[in-house]
Amino acid sequence: MLELDLTARIGNFRLKAAFRAEAGVTALFGPSGAGKTSLINMLAGLLRPSQGRIVVQGHVLFDSKQGIDLAPEARRLGYVFQESRLFPHLTVAGNLSYGRRLVPKGRTQVDFDAVVDLLALAPLLTRRPRTLSGGERQRVAIGRALLAAPRLLLMDEPLANLDGPRRSEILPFIEGLQRQLGISIVYVSHNMDEIVRLADQLIVMADGSIVAQGPVDEITARLDLRALTGRWDAGAVLTTEVAAQDQRDALTRLSFQGGDLWLPQLSLAIGTPLRIRVRARDVSLALTPPRGISILNVFAGQVIEVGEDDGPQVDVLVDIGCPLWARITKRSQRELDIVPGRMVHALIKAMAVDRRGLGSEPD
Amino acid sequence: MLSPLEIAALSLSLKVAVWAVGCSLAPGIAIAWLLARRDFPGKALFDGLVHLPLVLPPVALGYLLLVLFGRNGPVGAWLHDWFDISLVFSWRGAALAAAVMAFPLLVRSIRLSMEAVDRRLETAARTLGARPLRVFLTITLPLTTPGILTGLLLAFVRCLGEFGATITFAANVPGETRTLPLALYTALQVPGGEADATRLAFLSVALAITALVASQYLARQLSKRIGL
Structure with a gap:
């Protein structure tokens, strides 16, 4: 589903990562500064790796040897940012359909009403982003990304700016994405509880490299990773x-x-x-x-x-x-x-x- | 209420200002974008050149225009030979002089507003499948509209008040280049013209205030619309 092998230098920071992710939810976990966000920005085409290769569902998005480097708009990856980044001059409906109109012909459109139902957005459609709560904004941002019919959804700490109750309000929606739409997700987080709840596979990063990867239950059971995963109440x-x-x-x-x-x-x-x-x-x-x-x-x-x-x-x-x-x-x-x-x-x-x-x- | 001469000066002023500002808008946006979003060698020099009319004496600028766009100037001769357009002694010349004088104000205002647009929104638009041009037209430009409006107003008012460059380049031809400030100046040259001059001065004040109030109202409506 996703195949990635990258090296990059961003200032003094070196990043080296290689992994394969199967369909489902893959979590990128690690302390801040581990390179998680840089890694998915490279996936999305917002940051250029020095060399390597990225393949999503058989489509080569980046290959330094062959000189392939698709522009972000050509990669067809949905991206949900930490700060929802809704367009302030458009209504919720306008935000939702922004990417939908740009889906290339021949690619299956995602049903607008289905996404609105799934994320419970119907009462918000005519509102402006400025009038929404943090949780509502993130739901709209998720809907907007989904409606662009992405091959893969990237989520960069989508709950990090929300308080506890708002977090638990959104988690079920994210769980629903995978279950009901069958879309694969790369989920960046430093919150183990979110990851345990959402992810199937876990990739642990530290200091710009991958220190462990595998099924969530296996990785969380490893004693040698306690220093990294154990910030969270052990279990x-x-x-x-x-x-x-x-x-x-x-x-x-x-x-x-x-x-x-x-x-x-x-x-x-x-x-x-x-x-x-x-x-x-x-x-x-x-x-x-x-x-x-x-x-x-x-x-x-x-x-x-x-x-x-x-x-x-x-x-x-x-x-x-x-x-x-x-x-x-x-x-x-x-x-x-x-x-x-x-x-x-x-x-x-x-x-x-x-x-x-x-x-x-x-x- | 207004004398035929006053009406002529007023309508000419409006015509010159509307044309000057209208024709500056597209290049103004393009140059503002260059300055706000691009880095290129000689950018500081280019920036200085754009802002030159702001610091140059208008008469000097009018003279430069005359050298370039006059009948015998390199650009003027070409325009005359190929398009039979003459700028000197014509309202088009007045519009060009006004446009050049007002251009830095227009660019500056648009540029500041464009720099304030959150680039992360543009990135988000690209991940949704929009090419850079579409991102510019659907995200950057709409979010810059308050700055564009302010710039248009400043430039418009600057055009209405333009005197030095206009009289130097396009001269003071009644009905053709005699805008409000030039008419006011002319009235002052005539013995006993103070009454006319006062009326013209009031007319200028009324025009400027109307433009200011209208634009502030528009800017508020616009900001509400784009959700800022």
Whole structure:
């Protein structure tokens, strides 16, 4: 879908990156100054790499060897900027249709009403950008980019300028893009919660180069990346699907590779894919299957790795069919002799994974 | 209410100013764009040249025009031979003199406004599939309209008041190049012409105020329209 291999020099900053991204949402994660924005600006044709190659869906957008360097308008990549960049002299409707009129003949148009519905823009159409709230602006900017019928949507920290509630107001819309329009997205962010919620693949950048890439759950489970990914409250990401609803006890059963997980009821249809984050501090370990306790979710597994930490706690990576993190005290670790290879039971409290754990705001 | 002579001077002034400003608009926008958005060798010199009429004595400029555009001047002779157009002693000459004098004001105002246009909006337009020319016409230019309007007004008022370059280059021909300021000057040369001069002065004031008020109203409407 996307193939990229670039080197660039911007002043004293050197950037070297190569990756392939499959269809879906690919997140570019890293601290500020890592080169994330520079990288997608090069994708969009706003910044010129010194050499390399960019291919999107089989179309060569840039190739220094062949002397190909398509202009931004010829690349057909949608770009949602951090500051929505709506045109102030046009209404919302005018902004939305700006790129739509420029879609080359022969390329399928994106249905205007469908996008307006998807992003709930109907009540805004006659308004001016100046009168919109930050969240509304970003929704219009997303709609505008989509209506230009892009091959790929680039989003550069689209939620960074929004406060917490506005953020969670927009996230479902972005989730909807991928699910309902099937468009692939490259999503730049330094917020792990957004990424866990939205992305399928994760590319971690630091100091102008890529330090890791792979599926989100795999990358977030890696201990060696903790220094980068661990700014966010440590935890494992489980890819699950809604399996059943228990109306009597108001619980929802999610199935995943490690078995079944019971959570307080979520108003989601059965079969809905859901990625959840289980914080390390909400997981405890036991050597024998516990009896007579109130915890619903118990998973047998094997210890893979025990982290190094200066504090009184350690993080333990347990394989329960998929990686799971547990944060325990060093004393427990010593007394239970928790070392790699040991069989343990991981306990997850159902109430611990609430809606907040579903990737919105960290508390 | 107005004497035939006053009406002649007033309508001539308006005609000269409208033509001068109308013909300057397109080159004014082009040069403002060059100065606001392009870097080229000799830009400082070019910039100075554009602003020269602002600092040069109008009489000197009128003389330069005479040298260039007079019957025997290089450009004037060519215009006369090929198009049978003569600028000297004609209202066209007055319009040219006024246009040259007013041009820096027009360019300056458009340029400042264009520099204030957020270039990130232009980038956004390009990612939506617009080529640079379309970006200019649909984003840059509409967002520059307040500056264009201000520039047009300043230039227009400057044209109405033009005296030195006009009288030097196009001379003082009644009904042809005798605009309001020239008529006022002429009245003062005649013994007992003070009453006429006063009326003409009031007429000039009324005209300038009308133009100012109208343009401010327009500018406000426009700013509202483009959502600034």
